[in-house]
Amino acid sequence: MSYAGDRRDFLRSSALLLCGAILPDDVFSGEGARSRVIDIHQHQHYHGWTDEQMMAHQDAMGIGRTILLPAGSPVDRASTHFGKSNGLAARAGGNQACYDIAKRYPDRYLFGACEVPDLQGAADEIEKYLKLGAVVIGELKFEVPCDGPEMQRIYQLAEAYDVPVLMHWEHMKYNLGFDRFHTMLEKYPRVNFIGHAVTWWANVDRNHLDQSVMYPKGPVTPGGLTDRLLRDYPNMYGDLSAGSGLNSILRDIEQARAFLERHQDKLLYGSDCADLHGDASRGCTGAQTLQKVRELSGSRRMLRKILYRNAEKLFRL
DSSP states (O other): OOHHHHHHHHHHHHHHHHHHHHOGGGBOOSTTOOBOOEEEEEOTTGGGOOHHHHHHHHHHHTOSEEEEOOBOOOOOSGGGTTTTTGGGGTTOOBHHHHHHHHHHOTTTEEEOBOOOTTSTTHHHHHHHHHHTTOOOEEEEOOSSBTTSHHHHHHHHHHHHHTOOEEEEOBTTTBSBOGGGTHHHHHHOTTSOEEEESHHHHHTTSTTOOOTTOSSOOSOOOSOOHHHHHHHHOTTEEEEOOHHHHHHHHHTOHHHHHHHHHHTTTTEEOOOOOOOSSOOGGGTOHHHHHHHHHHHHOSSHHHHHIIIIIHHHHHTTO
16 A cells, blocks of 8 residues: 555544544445535645545544535636635636545535536536536635625525525635625525624624734624524524634634524534644644534534534535
């Protein structure tokens, strides 16, 4: 066996032992057992890492299954900031790349479908991969109005195929008009939406008034727009991934504990990180978020929901 193979086996075994120590009944029994933790937000080729590096990273975190979110086509137009945001601004792989690795490793990976919304044929491209088994549309990370006709065509496609839509919210940059998004939740009540990124997580705080601040610090006052969307709309979910999700927890631990409790049926674990080690002590945001969710969950039932049961239900796994 190669060194890389030995290392993967070691990381996998270590991760499963760690998961077993914390969640003994969250690990399948029998030969080749894997953790039940589902990572709903990861990318292939993320910032240039190889498939081997991605596998080792996910194993180090103790992830059982990973949903790979593809980028849209590389194009030079305003919605991609004239190419600067191609590859989800992170060199992420596209539809075919995510589909190919998911087919090679069906026990490890699932895949999404994505396309630049205002590109001619966008709906056809997304539908192609939905027919091949994509479990989500996204990550949608483009400078277009969240309630514009291009995005609504995507919502209609999600409704037809009964898959959720994962959206990256970033003020004045991606998915414009967060304050108007409730109108889409009302117009498409049968479509499940997943909120992600800096503007989504900054708005857990009712006192977050300056939308240009992406990583606010300090105490959180409940009742922010994100808090209300999760409370008021059955079709709104939250993706805990990335530094923005972690920041929303670390800035006010006690309010984060209450927020996780309040929305335990609506929250999904995701990593969205591209470090090479998958180790919380070395700064891996995905591993840190996993650690904090485990620390702050008030019951094992609640923890299971956030780590995998909500994902199993939402993505029909």
